Amino acid sequence: MIYTITANPSIDYVLQVDALNNGEVNRTTSDVKLPGGKGINVSIILKELELDSTALGFVGGATGLMFEKLLQKKNLNTSFTTVEDDTRINVKINATKQDEETEINGTGPAISADEKSAFLDQLKQVGNDDVVIMSGSLPKQIADTFYLDIAKMIQAQGADFVIDTTGQALLDTLPLHPLVVKPNNHELADLFNTTFKSEQDIVDNARKLLDKGAKHVLVSMAGDGALLVTKDHVYKANAPKGTVINSVGAGDSMIAGFVGTFMKTKDAIESFHEGAACGSATAFSQDIAVRSKINEVYNDITVSQLS
Missing domain, CATH: 3.40.1190.20 (Ribokinase)
Structure with a gap:
């Protein structure tokens, strides 16, 4: 449950x-x-x-x-x-x-x-x-x-x-090994009091969260897509085309898609794909996304391995 x-x-x-x-x-x-x-x-x-x-x-x-x-x-x-x-x-x-x-x-x-x-x-x-x-x-x-x-x-x-969550409240839970944490790129920068000049900077700082105990790190980057960083690899999902109507709940939707799929499959890559689709589908909807919209957006997302 x-x-x-x-x-x-x-x-x-x-x-x-x-x-x-x-x-x-x-x-x-x-x-x-x-x-x-x-x-x-x-x-x-x-x-x-x-x-x-x-x-x-x-x-x-x-x-x-x-x-x-x-x-x-x-x-x-x-x-x-x-x-x-x-x-x-x-x-x-x-x-x-x-x-x-x-x-x-x-x-x-x-x-x-x-x-x-x-x-x-x-x-x-x-x-x-x-x-x-x-x-x-x-x-x-x-x-x-x-x-x-x-x-x-x-x-x-x-x-x-x-x-x-963000800030010290997030950092304090990492030694307990949360299944996944999902800062956006700005929140991640704030966590380590830095700024990012490249995508690799984002990956390097996401790995710090893994080193501190997180099992998976999702980083949402708005129009630049999203990243999944695991102990072995880095994956990127593109940002699908669409009109952002209401961004409230997009991050929550991404977490739901990832966690729900991971509980069924234990497949982090597929969970990332579903999570990215749920997040974008909600951003393209007035309220939280429905299944048909999630399926539509899913087909417009490609997950590629960066390293």
Whole structure:
């Protein structure tokens, strides 16, 4: 079983405008409310790939009820921990003529000690052959070591884990050997306080993550495609042609495609191909990609071995 953790889920209120004019009244051309959160996005893609997962997280208040109602349409298996404070709302504004995306993200609920304990109790069911995918920001009153503590816990129970975060929180989990980590090229540069002048620079720094303990490293590079770096080889997937409509969730989709396929096949190259297709398909969609779009994009992607 795959478990996804969205510690700080949201209702994403996505607004389309022709142009965003600061300090003025702006009117939308369309809007949509979506259940948001990086782990939720992963579970949605896994469902499209006909793979079961259980979505975990903290949900509360009137917005939490709305969040769960929106999520029911996705037919996901969920087991949320109910909290007293409200689930947050994130506002995402797409200015079409300016080709700009603006995000205003809520902070999220404060989590009590009892609510945290109830959440961790659910993870006691995780065991051999399971994978836990942890991603996204943390709500208030949750320590920065939350993901690290979970990784230690579920690893002791025989499960594998994936961590999709940045900075020191990512580096701290590497000695526990996550199945895969997926920084983009900018996040990777920030991790090692450097800049990249070539693709080889990206590969060299991705290898540092392998040296620190990661089993696989995916590096997304937007229009330049993506890289898979393993202990033996480096592979590159091209960026397929298409119009980017909404990049939110593309990285989550890539992780879902990789992890879901790897659990079935143990083939890192095929998993990379599927992951790249899922990521691009979501970028070309208003919401998280559907299976037909993933299949379409898959056929436009070629994976080549660089070394």
